[in-house]
Amino acid sequence: MSKLWSPIVAALKPYVPGEQPRMANLVKLNTNESPYGPSEKALEAIRAAASTDLRLYPDPVALGLREAIATRHAVSVGEVFVGNGSDEVLAHTFAALLKHDRPLLFPDISYSFYTTYAGLFGIEAVEVPLDAAFRIDIADYRRPSGAVILPNPNAPTGIGLPLAEIERLVADHPDQPVVIDEAYIDFGGESAIALVPKYDNLLVVQTFSKSRALAGLRVGFAIGQRPLIEALERVKDSFNSYPLGRAAQAGATAAIEDEAWFESTRGKIISSRAKLASELEKRGFEVLPSQANFVFARHPGHAGQTLAAKLRERAVIVRHFAKPRIADFLRITIGTDAECAKLVAALDEIL
Numbered sequence: 001m002s003k004l005w006s007p008i009v010a011a012l013k014p015y016v017p018g019e020q021p022r023m024a025n026l027v028k029l030n031t032n033e034s035p036y037g038p039s040e041k042a043l044e045a046i047r048a049a050a051s052t053d054l055r056l057y058p059d060p061v062a063l064g065l066r067e068a069i070a071t072r073h074a075v076s077v078g079e080v081f082v083g084n085g086s087d088e089v090l091a092h093t094f095a096a097l098l099k100h101d102r103p104l105l106f107p108d109i110s111y112s113f114y115t116t117y118a119g120l121f122g123i124e125a126v127e128v129p130l131d132a133a134f135r136i137d138i139a140d141y142r143r144p145s146g147a148v149i150l151p152n153p154n155a156p157t158g159i160g161l162p163l164a165e166i167e168r169l170v171a172d173h174p175d176q177p178v179v180i181d182e183a184y185i186d187f188g189g190e191s192a193i194a195l196v197p198k199y200d201n202l203l204v205v206q207t208f209s210k211s212r213a214l215a216g217l218r219v220g221f222a223i224g225q226r227p228l229i230e231a232l233e234r235v236k237d238s239f240n241s242y243p244l245g246r247a248a249q250a251g252a253t254a255a256i257e258d259e260a261w262f263e264s265t266r267g268k269i270i271s272s273r274a275k276l277a278s279e280l281e282k283r284g285f286e287v288l289p290s291q292a293n294f295v296f297a298r299h300p301g302h303a304g305q306t307l308a309a310k311l312r313e314r315a316v317i318v319r320h321f322a323k324p325r326i327a328d329f330l331r332i333t334i335g336t337d338a339e340c341a342k343l344v345a346a347l348d349e350i351l
């Protein structure tokens with residue numbers, strides 16, 4: 001706290017990102033990164049972008065990248081917005097679309113950045129409890145509200161909603177923006193982008209950080225009808241006109257065009273997830289059904305915090321949230337099969 005701060009700063013509750021420790025031989029399963037390197041074509045494009053052209057500003061509207069995303073998702077380029085990671089896209093979404101007289105709704109157990117953004121932008125939020133099975137019940141969202149945001153699949157549970165349920169949620173709120181954060185959709189869910197032509201209140205947000213293995217490049221995007229995208233553009237151009245550098249635009253464009261890399265990598269992660277869930281269940285864990293690149297699991301005989309600490313002593317890092325209802329769960333990113341085997345071996349020592 002300092003007298004030099006703007007008054008809002010003292011009241012902020014900043015998001016706490018998963019740590020990026022510098023330890024040798026670490027099995028890093030705490031921030032839902034891909035265990036595989038990105039597409040070689042993306043790396044080549046990034047290397048090519050590292051040229052004297054870096055003296056020039058990048059394209060402020062990232063037209064080439066937006067065209068590639070539009071082609072991949074069968075929408076028009078004007079329906080695509082890109083930003084510096086989906087976190088920035090979400091921040092602009094909160095500012096542009098989610099502040100209304102009535103409250104914003106999101107799940108009580110969800111991506112904790114939503115609470116942070118609501119605080120930053122002075123948005124009244126109501127947290128809607130997950131049901132007893134840690135599922136989102138869209139009937140619980142039928143209440144007076146200004147807007148809705150939820151991740152599908154949800155994080156940190158990994159549980160996905162079928163597209164028909166998402167459509168019901170969007171149709172239930174015809175006069176409110178409904179934002180579906182699809183950071184993990186490519187690991188088994190069905191994207192709501194297909195509903196965009198039908199619903200003018202739907203915005204879908206995705207990222208290159210997970211299924212494209214480019215968390216370090218910082219690229220995310222949103223797809224929605226023109227009026228929603230225009231709102232995001234207005235906020236972006238009131239904040240930073242050049243959020244994506246030349247390397248990010250080039251790398252992400254090549255990545256989204258590399259369908260073969262995408263299919264093979266997400267297939268490997270989905271199959272490792274099934275193997276890891278079964279190994280955990282064999283050892284007595286309850287594992288929530290995941291459609292994401294992580295599993296959320298708890299052991300009836302061991303506190304989550306203790307397990308996380310003992311794993312860390314063995315150089316295996318997972319994510320633990322000291323929050324009501326989920327304090328005994330570990331969120332474990334799906335690594336390579338070799339990394340998952342190291343996790344399981346460490347658990348065998350601990351249990």
Ligand SMILES: Cc1ncc(COP(=O)(O)O)c(C=O)c1O
Nearest residue numbers: 085086087111151183207209220
């Ligand atoms: C649900 C959800 N949304 C958005 C993000 C942000 O991802 P990025 O800013 O890397 O695109 C994350 C990151 O973990 C996430 O879990």
